[in-house]
Amino acid sequence: MTPPPVTLALSGAAGQIGYALLFRVASGEMFGPDTPVRVRMLEHPDALAAGAGVALELQDVASPLLVDVDVTADPRVAFDGADVAVLVGARPRTAGMERADLLSANAGIFGPQGAALNDVAGAGIQVLVVGNPANTNAMIAAAHAPDVPRERFTALTRLDHNRAVAQVALRAGVSPRDVTRVAVWGNHSPSQYPDLRHARVAGRAALDVVDRDWAEGAFIDSVAQRGRAIIAARGASSVASTATAVIQHSHLRRHGVPDGDWTSAGLVSDGSYGVPEGLVCSFPVTSVAGAWRVVPGLELDAFSRARIDASVAELVAERDAARALGHLDPVARSGARPA
Ligand code: NAX
DSSP states (O other), X not given: OOOOOEEEEEETTTSHHHHHHHHHHHTTTTTOTTOOEEEEEEOOGGGHHHHHHHHHHHHTTOOTTEEEEEEESOHHHHTTTOSEEEEOOOOOOOTTOOHHHHHHHHHHHHHHHHHHHHHHSOTTOEEEEOSSSHHHHHHHHHHTOTTSOGGGEEEXXXXXXXXXXXXXXXXXXXXXXXXXXXXXXXXXXXTOXXXXXXXXXXXXXXXXXXXXXXXXXXXXXXXXXXXXXXXXXXXXXXXHHHHHHHHHHHHHHHHOOOTTOOEEEEEEOOSGGGOOTTOEEEEEEEEETXXXXXXXXXXXXXXXXXXXXXXXXXXXHHHHHHHHTTTTOOOOOOOSSOO
């Protein structure tokens, strides 16, 4: 029997990541080979024509899974009845822009999008924020959606997780499939902490396979600076690898993480591991019945604690700046959806 269609709302759909993602959605990679999908492309008004062009091309693959595709600049139209919202469209930092300006510009996007999700999205809406600063944008969107459970808002750190797995596999000379229990903690920024303390390589403790100096130095830098390295080499930021990570994030949530392994995702903190409640922080996670769960009970030594605290301090600073600018002011429940 054909499963019911999934409605995907994708912001920034005419951009680079959108273009890399949509055709894979249409071929069934994101929601499964038999699951029909309705695509709602959300774009900036200036990019509606480009979005319409992408929609034409999407029709041209003649995918039997693609029920329909619409393009709009109105979040309330794009998110109406959506099951999954992937929020990619963001304001990039441009020359001379202060951090506060960047936060404000993005709050002006993610606040109203959160409010629209609150009022019109489907009952089971799941939100993945990709546009940077992804963690704080997710926190702002969640703050504007008081009727949507917090755990439905996530920020993408699966790309960082994949980068970490790949570096370990290269170092150890094994397949990425043999590298498990890597964790990425903190902000999706150069302050992040890719952690091998609990990782396994072909069934052995990772730190018995790769040397500790590398794990605490060059490895962390190579993962945390990977985005910059790609921009320097390619002249453009990570696109196809980001689309892959979006697909995997969605797939792992729905179908679960393989036994004995975990992935990483930015979740609204419930205070786990001393991360202040309400921050959107990357944790090692599994998925149970379609809901993310932080991996409990991991021991954190002094090195890990200091690394996590440093990245969390950056998230606190972003939150405080957003709060000072009024972007986290309490929003009344609209009553648009049941509690
Ligand atoms: P592009 O500039 O190619 O595309 C962005 C698209 O967003 C554009 O089509 C633009 O018109 C649209 N947009 C702008 N404002 C909008 C709004 N208010 N509503 C809807 N759409 C809007 O950038 P791309 O390479 O696709 O990257 C997009 C974002 O992903 C950036 O913020 C980037 O920093 C972030 N990334 C996040 C990653 C992660 O792992 N979390 C990794 C890759 C990437 O760097």
